[in-house]
Amino acid sequence: MKCTLELADEYEYLKEDYVEPYPVVSIRLHRRELKGVIAVNALVDTGFDGALILSRSLGDYISRYVEPDGFEELDAAWIGLPCDVYVVNVQIDGRWFRVKSYLPRAGDLGTIVGRILLNKVYICLRGPERKLYFAKTPPSKSRR
Amino acid sequence: MEMIVRSLAERPKSVKELSEELGVGWKTCYRYLKSLQRIGVLVEIKTRGESLFMSRRPYRPKLLTVPRVRAGETFEIVDAKPPSDDEVEVLT
Numbered sequence: 001m002k003c004t005l006e007l008a009d010e011y012e013y014l015k016e017d018y019v020e021p022y023p024v025v026s027i028r029l030h031r032r033e034l035k036g037v038i039a040v041n042a043l044v045d046t047g048f049d050g051a052l053i054l055s056r057s058l059g060d061y062i063s064r065y066v067e068p069d070g071f072e073e074l075d076a077a078w079i080g081l082p083c084d085v086y087v088v089n090v091q092i093d094g095r096w097f098r099v100k101s102y103l104p105r106a107g108d109l110g111t112i113v114g115r116i117l118l119n120k121v122y123i124c125l126r127g128p129e130r131k132l133y134f135a136k137t138p139p140s141k142s143r144r
Numbered sequence: 145m146e147m148i149v150r151s152l153a154e155r156p157k158s159v160k161e162l163s164e165e166l167g168v169g170w171k172t173c174y175r176y177l178k179s180l181q182r183i184g185v186l187v188e189i190k191t192r193g194e195s196l197f198m199s200r201r202p203y204r205p206k207l208l209t210v211p212r213v214r215a216g217e218t219f220e221i222v223d224a225k226p227p228s229d230d231e232v233e234v235l236t
Binding site for chain 1: 204205206207208209210211212213214215216217218219220221222223224225226227231232233234235236
């Protein structure tokens, strides 16, 4: 099958010491109580079937202005991870979605975007070049 | 049975609610629920008016691996227009 996607925005993989370079995207977060819109990079993790995990610093910032909307456990490699839940608006590839975001009560996993959001966009990974691209929605597909 | 288990993973439901949702008779649905309860898949919660059944393993979002990355450690407040309600697709 020939790929006919037209590539648009480009993101460099993030490089850290002792970690294989990994794909990130820039997302924006908003909630009325927050002062403005937050721009942040997030790990693209197709192994996470939720929408968003908040890094400790980001979660601490949000929790200054917003009370948690709930409490849930994340199943992290079969271990229940207690999390406060915040419903936030997230912009990815120019589109806004209202999703549950998870702030682990202990530890810091970083900011992670999962399949609930990733399944809404066209993404192309070019690992050898350490680059991720958003692709334009093919004209034949309506937005889902 | 699979549909019952999947439906009850969302939240506890009564026999009536489930039988209507799955389009099966009340008695058939109840029989299945009791069977699933006997083998330890479901738990019955008796309330004043009716019985609710819930899954022993409610749905939890899963992380297949547990990353420890620094993505999103720093962030910035940007001068951008927040979305209007019409622009936001609800996925909760």
